[in-house]
Amino acid sequence: MAGTASPVVALDPRALRARFPILRRQVHGHPLVYLDNAATTQKPDTVLAALASYYTTSNANVHRGVHTLAEEATALYERCRSRVAAFVNAPDARGVVIVRNATEAINLVARSWGATLGDGDEVLLSEMEHHSNLVPWIMLARERGVALRHVPITADGRLDMAALAALLSPRTRVVSLTAMSNVLGTINPIAEIAAAAHRVGAVMVVDGAQSVPHMPVDFQSLGADFLAFSAHKMYGPTGIGFLVARPELLEAMEPVSGGGEMIREVRLDFASWNDIPHKFEAGTPNIADAAAFPAALDLLEATGMPAVRAHERELVGYALERLRALGWLQLHGPLDADARGGLVSFVDPEIHPHDLAQVLDTRGIAVRAGHHCAQPLMRRLDVAATARASFGIYNDRDDVDALVDGLVAARAYFGLAGESHG
């Protein structure tokens, strides 16, 4: 692949910023500094226009109507599917199931693929997973007696690969891991893990909620069997996400939700299923957001995912450097910017993350404070919560500087020493 890659053209965060109307607003009299992109990203003008345009010109139900509007709506909905397939290099658009979000995608795998598992089978997860990649498997374990195993993390917040190798066995039926931790930022070696999973006969489920928006992700070269992600974390609308799967796996799976759209034939006491992926999409789907999402993909493709990654790598490197120089923060996750995505979790030992986030908010700076839906990881790190700054394509060094000034101001507000050591 490297041989065919064109040179990366650096992105221009200021030009991109102009495309996001919300970034012009003020918060408590300060320009908004939005650093909560791992929770959700803002939406560009083209996505907003596409949403309005769908309802203004083409609104109809999909897949069942011969009239013009129904045809247009169906085409827009299916165009989203093929655009998503191309974006992550899925083998076939029939392998793209449109769901609500990454959480629903993982639940679908756990419930449907999980129904083939039973006593003695194992699912391998890790200590750094988001609740969305823990709880569906806990539910499966309760229902079917499946055993859950967890790869521990190292002191610098990476997967312990030796432990992972030791945990894999012929009993392992599913390996489900995040490609990029939403707390530590760690980028996991998914291709290597998928190969190891396949050697023991397990399927590889990838939680791509943080990776797909922020770095090039190639479903086929990763060797993934299932890949879950959400549109709203990649400049698209809320309420729509995707399960990308190898089509032959979907063929073999039973639907988990029944109703209209997902059937071929229904009698009073009998039903047969529609083809994939439709058999997993019961009821009227989220047509409007599917119609709007390709505008977000346009933006990401025009920018280029290698450029997105290069920008955020540079920014997180700068943030790590400035935050370390303060001298009083605990930083979580690898300190090497090459090994992490564009986010930093940190703790001021003297100020609770909630109080820190409150002070930052009064300066117009939006960061996340809390357990980030990763309570087991918080326990592992021995913290109740962390503060997290996460970057997107429109952030730049000025935003990092504003954050650092805010952290110094918080120290002053709480009457603590806050002289920079850097």
Next chain:
Amino acid sequence: MVDRPDVALDDLYREVVMDHHRRPRGRAPLARVDATAHGFNPVCGDEVVISLALDGDRVTGAQVQGRGCAICTASGSMMAEMIPGHTAAEAEATAAAFRAVMHGAPAPGGTDLGDLEALEGVQKFAVRVKCAMLPWVTLTDALKAWRDGGNEATSTTEAQEAER
């Protein structure tokens, strides 16, 4: 020199609140524990453990442990200072009055909220109301458990004593 952030922060972090946050009261362990409860805020991961010593239905000592933000810590500290010497019912009435204030209602007539009044500003910060309430919700749980289990156990012991 650093800019002073927005003054609205001072509504949240009043002097009295900051004092309780910096020097939280009620951290010392009790000689004996008659009621205890563990409270958890699933939104932020904050935890509080309340332990109480009771003499009859009167609270004689309170210990507040855990990890929480300035608001949660201050609220727990105020509680540890306020409730010893009061009956379980009085402590519960204070919890109810404080909850009312946190939800924008006036405190019921005759309730003295003491230092808790300094937390009044929290109601303007909707997400933080749970931080202020966590110690009080946990206290209510501890007293309920004490009544349900503890009361019965106490009465059984007394009944046994009476039979002798």
